Amino acid sequence: MxxxxxxxxxxxxxxxxxxxxxxxxxxxxxxxSIQAGEICCLVGPSGGGKTTAMKLxxxxxxxxxxxVRIDGRSVRDLDPTELRRGIGYVIQQVxxxxxxxxxxxxxxxPRLLGxxxxxxxxxxxxxxxLVDLPAVDYRSRYASQLSGGERQRVGLARxxxxxxxxxxxxxxxxxxxxxxxxxxxxxxxxxQGEVQKTIVFVTHDIxxxxxxxxxxxxxxxxxxxxxxxxxxxxxxxxADEFVERFVGEDRGLKRLSLxxxxxxxxxPPSDIVTPTAGAETTLRDALSLMLxxxxxxxLVLDADERPRGVLTFDRLSELLQ
Amino acid sequence: xxxxxxxxxxxxxxxxxRENRLFCPGWVSDNWGTVLQPxxxxxxxxxxxxxxxxxxxxxxxxxxxxxxxxxxxxLAILSAxxxxxxxxALFQLLVPITGIGVLTVEVALxxxxxxxxxxxxxEGLRATPPEVREAAHGMGLxxxxxxxxVELPLALPAIVAGLRVATVSTIALAxxxxxxxxxxxxxxxxxxxxxxxxxxxxxxxxxxxxxxxVAADLLLVLLQRSITPWASARRTAx
Numbered sequence: 001m002x003x004x005x006x007x008x009x010x011x012x013x014x015x016x017x018x019x020x021x022x023x024x025x026x027x028x029x030x031x032x033s034i035q036a037g038e039i040c041c042l043v044g045p046s047g048g049g050k051t052t053a054m055k056l057x058x059x060x061x062x063x064x065x066x067x068v069r070i071d072g073r074s075v076r077d078l079d080p081t082e083l084r085r086g087i088g089y090v091i092q093q094v095x096x097x098x099x100x101x102x103x104x105x106x107x108x109x110p111r112l113l114g115x116x117x118x119x120x121x122x123x124x125x126x127x128x129x130l131v132d133l134p135a136v137d138y139r140s141r142y143a144s145q146l147s148g149g150e151r152q153r154v155g156l157a158r159x160x161x162x163x164x165x166x167x168x169x170x171x172x173x174x175x176x177x178x179x180x181x182x183x184x185x186x187x188x189x190x191x192q193g194e195v196q197k198t199i200v201f202v203t204h205d206i207x208x209x210x211x212x213x214x215x216x217x218x219x220x221x222x223x224x225x226x227x228x229x230x231x232x233x234x235x236x237x238x239a240d241e242f243v244e245r246f247v248g249e250d251r252g253l254k255r256l257s258l259x260x261x262x263x264x265x266x267x268p269p270s271d272i273v274t275p276t277a278g279a280e281t282t283l284r285d286a287l288s289l290m291l292x293x294x295x296x297x298x299l300v301l302d303a304d305e306r307p308r309g310v311l312t313f314d315r316l317s318e319l320l321q
Numbered sequence: 322x323x324x325x326x327x328x329x330x331x332x333x334x335x336x337x338x339r340e341n342r343l344f345c346p347g348w349v350s351d352n353w354g355t356v357l358q359p360x361x362x363x364x365x366x367x368x369x370x371x372x373x374x375x376x377x378x379x380x381x382x383x384x385x386x387x388x389x390x391x392x393x394x395x396l397a398i399l400s401a402x403x404x405x406x407x408x409x410a411l412f413q414l415l416v417p418i419t420g421i422g423v424l425t426v427e428v429a430l431x432x433x434x435x436x437x438x439x440x441x442x443x444e445g446l447r448a449t450p451p452e453v454r455e456a457a458h459g460m461g462l463x464x465x466x467x468x469x470x471v472e473l474p475l476a477l478p479a480i481v482a483g484l485r486v487a488t489v490s491t492i493a494l495a496x497x498x499x500x501x502x503x504x505x506x507x508x509x510x511x512x513x514x515x516x517x518x519x520x521x522x523x524x525x526x527x528x529x530x531x532x533x534x535v536a537a538d539l540l541l542v543l544l545q546r547s548i549t550p551w552a553s554a555r556r557t558a559x
Contacts, residue, residue: 060459084459095454097453098450108462109461155456168459
């Protein structure tokens with residue numbers, strides 16, 4: 001097994017992309033950095049240049065001016081083919097090779113890099129297990145024999161195959177049904193917990209960005225960056241009206257969904273309070289429960305169903321101030 | 322090489338042959354080794370050479386058109402024009418250049434395979450879904466690797482489909498090679514037409530041509546199944 005590689009940072013430094021014959025740039029003077037091992041979501045309306053900005057990183061789109069540096073090295077100085085083999089790439093339509101088995105698909109980049117057969121095989125199995133597709137069952141299947149969610153799991157395994165320090169993901173769950181999408185979002189976070197990649201994640205769905213992103217970069221028409229911040233700060237302090245509208249009128253509720261009952265200070269427990277909720281419940285769901293039960297407080301139980309404390313309506317609104 | 326008897330040798334012939342009944346199995350078994358089998362073997366050779374040469378030319382042309390779109394139209398027009406020339410006229414046109422021989426026949430037969438093979442190979446190369454091409458590009462496959470590892474394998478069903486049509490039509494067309502050279506299954510047919518319309522020989526040779534076409538088609542279908550296992554993989558997604 002090859003040693004896992006350290007995550008690296010990505011710096012956009014005045015990165016600009018103009019297409020000939022168009023007045024407005026697709027990406028306009030983009031300057032911000034993505035820290036090693038974080039998921040940075042690029043969000044914005046269509047025409048915001050988020051996919052273009054992502055493709056500047058692996059040079060599927062070439063810079064017009066400015067620079068993008070990965071681990072301090074300008075992408076301009078790297079051979080595009082070599083560069084791409086070192087960056088995991090996941091797209092919405094997956095693009096599995098239909099004539100190859102799942103195992104062969106996952107082995108694509110290791111093969112390009114000239115890994116030995118006896119290195120590739122265990123790596124493929126390890127990755128399939130990582131994305132929760134047992135290798136014995138799935139290794140020999142073709143893409144046509146997989147469901148949409150399974151295909152994207154294979155796409156993810158294929159992108160991770162050569163253990164690239166950077167991953168680019170372009171609306172990877174956009175074509176999936178809501179249940180499968182939610183499951184894969186969770187899986188991605190679990191996998192990221194194990195692999196610690198630097199991930200550029202493009203989505204138009206602000207809720208997905210809030211759930212997935214360590215930080216969120218909001219781009220608007222003309223490829224201009226409006227704000228880069230953690231989900232919490234983005235919801236609490238939108239930089240301008242555009243961001244405010246983009247994150248939605250319900251940004252207070254969205255903020256509540258970022259925190260669970262386990263993370264807040266509670267009042268001392270009391271037996272007479274109902275309803276009850278587990279500590280893993282989000283504040284948003286807790287509020288919803290209080291509203292539907294017509295109660296101004298809620299008893300929080302720990303994993304053993306023992307009372308842990310009481311959350312009051314007033315405490316909730318304090319948290320949002 | 323003699324051109325066979327102009328008049329059937331009625332002296333030794335059975336009554337079936339003498340009366341020129343619809344089909345005389347006795348004649349077929351008597352003349353298998355001397356007339357029909359050699360004609361069949363020649364026919365297979367004519368077809369194999371024509372399809373092989375046609376495939377190489379069409380494949381090269383399709384690769385060129387795939388890489389440089391500007392070549393597509395001229396190549397498509399050229400192959401279409403070749404296809405529209407009536408075979409017998411093409412033989413006549415070629416004889417002054419290539420002489421009376423196998424070359425003339427093969428040039429014509431190859432000419433007729435080009436249209437279908439060129440179109441199918443090119444269509445096959447373009448059958449790669451755009452997202453598959455994008456994934457290949459994004460993972461760092463070079464153009465050449467994309468062609469060899471992705472586009473060509475995915476083109477196989479269309480390529481084999483083209484080979485099937487080209488092979489079957491060449492088998493049919495090769496019967497008129499007998500206009501130029503005394504070879505192939507066309508020869509016994511022509512002889513029989515001259516010999517008072519000898520039905521048994523026409524039917525025997527014609528049937529052999531049909532069986533050959535069916536057998537060749539079947540072989541190519543089996544070939545395709547074995548080289549494109551993904552195409553027949555059953556959907557078992559849950």
